[in-house]
Amino acid sequence: MVMQQSTSSTSVRKAPVRRHDKGRAMQEAAMLAPAVVLLTLFLILPFLLSFWTAMTNQPLVPRPTPVRFVWFNNFIRIFQDDLFWTALWNVSRFTFWIIPAQCGLAFATALLLHQKLPFRNLLRGMFFLPAITSMVVVCVIWGTLFQYPTGPFNQILGFLSGGAIQPIDWLGDPQWAMFSLVLLSAWQAYGFQMIVYLAGLQGIPDELYDAAKIDGANAFRRFWHVTMPGLRPTHVFVLVITTIQAFKLYTQVAILTQGGPKSSTETVVHYMVRAGFEEQKMGYASAVSVILFVIVLVIALIQRQLLRRFDV
């Protein structure tokens, strides 16, 4: 992925303009068609529909009362709802914590596993394992680990501190609940970023390291002046992917905290599902999804800017 991006954007040589013959155009259209049809059917159309639905009072299931066009009423209500702002603040908080936690962990393990360790591939597999485990399963297991006051985490903390650390109500205390979700999520998903980093590390040519060695650079300087610049596009990619994923936080909340306690783990997606499926307000939920789309779009635009600035 990373390699592809760097090669495609560095080689911006223009292809020679060729006269289009009809047969070729037909061929191109035929090859594009499946993708265009699928994208339209499953991506563009649903989005347009949700934008339309967002401006109505469409209920989840058909009702005797008429569906009305309410213009931007849903949006106004969402912006007036404290809970929505709490949800937005919470995902921002989550994102702010998860990026250093998850990317840092992924980077560290990738550096470790890039060394010529014995059983390197086995270790890579092991570290990647949580990423392919279903989040639902992970949540159920961690739910037990987090248990208050007698769960394993509390027992370990109590044992290590000789009883000085009081049991923590990981999921039941508004101060701790989001942090607990960060821990769990970082652990579950860092394997993906780790693989990306490993690919990035393998993309740095060995000659650069050899040259640096000849120039007398020590391990730290080699890391700082060869590895880090070589990983720039990887860093940006990982950062952006992690941010977008973080904004979509839902499963962990739905299974472990249901948005509580005291809305401390309410997220935008959870807020949307709650409005759409529990309160059966599809129009309102669609409006939330449109807002989420705009937020993610902004992040994606920032990504483009960053990529350009780093000249990759």
Added chain:
Amino acid sequence: MGKRLLWSLVLSSALTATWVQAAEKTAIQVMHQGDPGFVAAYGKVAERFEAANPDVDVQFIYAPHDAYNEKFSAAVMAKQLPDVMELDAPFLANYVWSGYLQPIKPLIDKDLLDDMTESNIAQGTYPIDKDLYAIGLTDSSVVLYGNKKYLEAIGARIPKSVDDAWTWEEFETYLEKLSKLDGVKWPIDTFRGYGIKTEWITYAYGPILQSAGCDLIDRKAWKSGGTLDSDACADALAMMQKWVKNGWVVPQSAGTNQFFAEGNPAALALGGHWVYAEAAATMKDNIVVLPLPKFGAKGASPDGTWIWAITKTSAHPDIAGKFISFLLKDKEFRSFVASQSGYPGLKSFAAESPLYAPGGPMAIAFEQASKTAVARPPHPAYPTITSAFMQAVDEVFNGGDPKEALTSAANKIDQDIEDNDGYPPFGEEQ
């Protein structure tokens, strides 16, 4: 040659016979929830029903309790409604208003209809046309369970009937005394362990608001603002917030059933009637059943449970009705429900349940049904009403401002009603 012909004839006629038999079977779909015990019990009832009606095939659709309404919505949208569906009583108005259910009276055995208790009729009746849309073997209630040993240690008064239930002051005095008693970790378990997004919250805590003199929604004007966010409701929630803050309530993360867990860490339990069977099994004679306290001028207790209805789209409403009647009369099913301390919704079932008979250990729970039971608002906006209230309770239990939380909930409810043009004919002058 002749033999071969004969064989093929025999074979084909046998095939046709089985095909005809298969085609004759009418399938009815039954959507339900329930714990594993009940699911197994339904399966056995269906076997007996099929044995008695060989031309019927009962197909079950299991939908877990927590996502039942979501699953039902999916069935509606896919136009695959079952013939028979179990539903939670407070959601009845929403389903009938939306046009999914049909009146059930002509389809159910008459002796069963005559056998229904008052509150059972109430939970299955749609308030607009006053017609019956669902029936159940059971109803439900919440009582205050007490640990006799602890209550005697603090010299608490033990009410003998619903009429002399504890008052607000008495109740709080006892909670405070219990909090200082040796062996009591928490004075009361209100089953917060069920989670912050379960019907339990509206079901069990709603009556505390009603007892304190307010309600989730005004039941004449069908407006929540001015009622749910009134001072009476805010004070009632503030009172519960105080219990939590004082550490008197079992925290959510400590799980449920602390009342009868090892060592009895909770002295009281605000629990459903279904808690009794298990509690009595571990606590034996040490358990007393008390009516819910009076938090204002009058007492209030919840009612309503999962009941059976027939959908409007059912192709075989008569068979659906026959199955429901069979289920409610089935002896083995009844004895299973009785063993689970099932709360009677039929008079004959009450007679079979010594638990609830006068003098029985749960007699007070049954007495509540006729004296203090208040149904949850029978209004099509109920899904929003309950969701908004749950949100407010979670907010307040974790330190939020009661007035603010309730105002936000009331706004949400009124907005939903407004979005649906007031859910006519609700809210119109009648």
